[in-house]
Amino acid sequence: MRRPCPFGLPPAYAEMREHTPVGxxxxxxxxxxxxxSRYDDIRALLADPRISAxxxxxxxxxxxxxxxQLGTTPVFLGMDGSEHRAQRRMFLPEFLPKRxxxxxxxxxxxxxxxxxxxxxxxxxxxxxTSLALPVPALTVGHILGVPKGEQHRFEQLAVDAMTRxxxxxxxxxxxxxxxxxxxxxxAPGDDLIxxxxxxxxxPGDIDYWSMLATVFVILMAGYETTxxxxxxxxxxxxxxxxxxxxxxxxxDLMLQTVEELLRFLSVGELAAVRIAAEDIELHGTxxxxxxxxxxxxxxxxxxxxxxDAPESFDIRRDARRHLGFGHGPHSCIGxxxxxxxxxxxxxxxxxxxxxxxxxxxITDDAVDYEAVLFGLKRLEVMW
Numbered sequence: 001m002r003r004p005c006p007f008g009l010p011p012a013y014a015e016m017r018e019h020t021p022v023g024x025x026x027x028x029x030x031x032x033x034x035x036x037s038r039y040d041d042i043r044a045l046l047a048d049p050r051i052s053a054x055x056x057x058x059x060x061x062x063x064x065x066x067x068x069q070l071g072t073t074p075v076f077l078g079m080d081g082s083e084h085r086a087q088r089r090m091f092l093p094e095f096l097p098k099r100x101x102x103x104x105x106x107x108x109x110x111x112x113x114x115x116x117x118x119x120x121x122x123x124x125x126x127x128x129t130s131l132a133l134p135v136p137a138l139t140v141g142h143i144l145g146v147p148k149g150e151q152h153r154f155e156q157l158a159v160d161a162m163t164r165x166x167x168x169x170x171x172x173x174x175x176x177x178x179x180x181x182x183x184x185x186x187a188p189g190d191d192l193i194x195x196x197x198x199x200x201x202x203p204g205d206i207d208y209w210s211m212l213a214t215v216f217v218i219l220m221a222g223y224e225t226t227x228x229x230x231x232x233x234x235x236x237x238x239x240x241x242x243x244x245x246x247x248x249x250x251x252d253l254m255l256q257t258v259e260e261l262l263r264f265l266s267v268g269e270l271a272a273v274r275i276a277a278e279d280i281e282l283h284g285t286x287x288x289x290x291x292x293x294x295x296x297x298x299x300x301x302x303x304x305x306x307x308d309a310p311e312s313f314d315i316r317r318d319a320r321r322h323l324g325f326g327h328g329p330h331s332c333i334g335x336x337x338x339x340x341x342x343x344x345x346x347x348x349x350x351x352x353x354x355x356x357x358x359x360x361x362i363t364d365d366a367v368d369y370e371a372v373l374f375g376l377k378r379l380e381v382m383w
Contacts, residue, residue, distance in 0.1 A: 001013075002369050002370075003369060003374065006232060006235060006236075006362060006367055006376070007236065007239070007264070007265075007313070009266070009298045009299065009302055013037055013296060013298065013299035013302065014299075014302070016035065016037040016296075016299065017037045017038055017299055017303055020037075021036065021037055021038045021041060021282075021283050022034055022035075022036055022041075022282050022283050022285040022287070023035045023037070025294075027061060027062075027063070027292075031059075031061060031292065032291075032292070033061045033291065033292035033293060033294060034285075034287050034291055034292065034293045034294070035293075035294050035296055036282070036293060036294070036295050036296060037296045037299035037300065037303075038299075038300065038303055038305065039300035039301070039303035039305060039306035039307075039323070040303075040305065040306070041282060041283075041300075042272070042295045042296065042297060042299075042300040042323060042327075043300070043323065043327050043328075045274070045280075045293070045295055046272065046295060046323075046326055046327040046328040046330065046331075047327060047328035047329070048280070048328075049080070049081070049277070050276065050277050050278040050280050051274045051275075051276060051277065051280070051293060052080050052274060052275050052276070052277040053077065053078055053079065053080060053084070053274055053330055054078060054079060054080050054275070054277075055073075055078035056078070057275050057277075057290075058290070059275060059290050059291070059292060060273075060275045060292065061273055061275065061292025061293070061294065062273070063273060063294075073213045073217070074209075074210045074213060074214075075087075075210070075213050075214040075217045076088040076091070076214065077217060077221070077330065080277075084329060084330070085329070086205075087206065087210075087214070088329075088333065090196055090199070090200045090205070090206060091192065091196065091214060091215075091218065091333065092333060093192075093195065094143050094191075094192045094195075095333050095334055095336060095337060096336075097336060100336040100337055100340055101340075103139065103142070103143070103337065103340060104340060104344065106138075106139070106142050107135065107139055107340060107341055107344045108344055108348070110134070110135050110138045110139065111131070111135055111344055111345055111348045111349075112348065114130060114131050114134055114135065115131070115348065115349065115352055115353075117130070118130045118131065119352070119353075119383075123359070123381070123382040123383055124359040124380050124381060124382050125380070125381055126378045126379060126380055126381075127230075127231055127234055127379040127380075127381055128227075128231045128376055128377065128378050128379050129159070129163075129378070131230065131345065131349070132227045132228075132230035132231040132234075132345075132376075132379070133158075133159045133162060133163075133227050134155050134159065135227075135230065135341060135345060136222065136223045136226040136227050136230070136338075136341055137154065137155045137158035137159060137223055137227075138151060138154075138155055139226075139337065139341060140158075140218070140219050140222050140223050140334075140337075141154045141155070141158070141219075142191075143191065143192055143337070144177070144180070144191060144192050144193050144215060144218075144219065145180065145184060145189050145191025145192060145193045145194055146180055147180070147183075150176075150180070153176070154176060157169075157172055157173045157176050158173060158219070158223060160172070160173070161173045161220075162223065162224055162227065163377075173216075173219075174212075174216055177212065177215060177216055177219065178212055180193065181193050181197070181208075181211070181212055181215070184197055185197060192215070193211075193215060196211055196215075197211070218333070218334070221332075221334070222334040222337065222338065224373050224375075225267055225268055225332075225338065225373055226334075226337075226338045226341050226342070227375065228267040228373060228374065228375030228376070229261065229262065229265065229267055229338065229342055230341070230342060230345050231375065231376040231379045232261075232265050232267065232374075232375060232376060233258075233261045233265070233342060233345075233346060234346070234349065234356075234379065234381075235358075235362065235376065235379055236261060236264065236265065236313060237257075237346070237350075238356065238357060238358055238381075239358075240313050243257075243313060243314070243315050244350075246315060246316075247315055247350070248350060248354075251347070253315050253316065254343055254346065254347055255339075255343065256315055256316065256317070256318070256319070257315040257346070258339055258342045258343055258346070259318075259319040259320050259322060260313065260314060260315050260317050260319045261342070262319070262322050262324035262325070263301045263307070263317075263319040263322035263323075263324060264301070264313045264319075265324075265374075266297055266298035266301045266302075266322075266323070266324060266374075267324075267373055267374045267375060268297065268324070268373055268374075272294065272295035272296075272297055272323075272326060273292070273293070273294050273295075274292075274293045274294075274295065275290065275291070275292055275293065276288060276289050276290065276291045276292075276293060277289060297323040297324070297326070300323045301322050301323050301324065306321070307319070325338075353383040354383075355382075355383045356381055356382075356383045357381065357382050357383070358379075358380070358381060358382070359380035359381055359382045360380055362376075362379075365377070366378050366379070
């Protein structure tokens with residue numbers, strides 16, 4: 001189901017929420033699956049052990065060829081129970097609140113440098129390629145331990161992988177990450193890859209390939225969603241001038257603005273894909289064990305049972321219970337980093353470019369409507 005515009009979700013979502021909150025659909029290959037569209041149901045199922053994220057289960061509903069490759073990749077995003085908890089714990093320390101706050105000077109420096117270049121080049125500028133893609137790429141590279149002298153190359157490869165989305169570009173990025181990891185064996189640093197190698201790979205708790213695969217999945221998941229939120233967030237603010245004016249007048253509203261953008265935009269609306277491990281009864285419908293399930297987070301984030309006037313973008317709303325980062329044991333490990341990146345980018349951009357505006361109206365060819373993670377291909381601005 002396609003969005004009608006960057007800010008609107010498929011109209012069918014509202015119909016489903018009211019009349020068929022557990023509805024049937026089919027994948028492109030013809031396989032059936034269930035769609036769950038109400039906020040309370042989605043939130044409950046995300047924490048329900050009867051719903052599995054195990055991509056190796058027969059019948060798991062992969063939405064595209066890229067995610068299907070994860071079916072044989074041993075990463076915690078596709079595990080359940082104690083296995084999931086044990087591996088997630090290995091990669092968690094760099095994403096704990098204290099460590100996230102320590103990233104702020106690095107992120108601020110990245111944003112300042114990109115804006116210096118953008119301002120020096122003069123308008124118009126594409127915020128997707130000049131800011132929204134580079135900042136999260138450099139941030140996740142810093143967390144992983146990409147050496148300072150290799151950061152520019154890493155940025156190029158990450159942006160290339162996301163914009164081209166072909167096997168050659170993904171392989172080039174993976175090969176780079178593998179080379180970084182190989183170098184950490186002989187020259188470890190204070191970074192995620194070095195720590196996981198020392199604490200878990202060397203003792204044999206996780207093998208080297210699984211570590212590499214997990215690092216790559218963390219890289220792509222954290223990079224792509226944040227990049228989309230940055231560009232779409234700027235577009236949303238520019239297209240809602242009264243809300244933007246309120247934010248400029250009250251900068252303390254920035255944290256609420258970030259949460260409301262995460263609710264309103266729901267870039268990962270199709271990211272919560274699961275398979276039933278047991279029969280589940282919901283609203284008089286039986287989801288059988290082995291059935292595929294998609295939890296429509298975007299529909300949940302626009303559910304009037306959970307949020308007043310949910311179709312409106314309101315930066316004064318308390319939107320903290322949104323489903324933008326999921327919920328339960330598989331909630332996004334990098335949520336704190338994404339929030340910090342959004343806060344720094346929006347705060348700095350609005351302060352340095354008070355006359356920021358769209359160079360032209362957004363056309364359909366600038367929007368990636370078909371992607372599992374919704375986003376913009378370009379965002380031309382003036383100032």
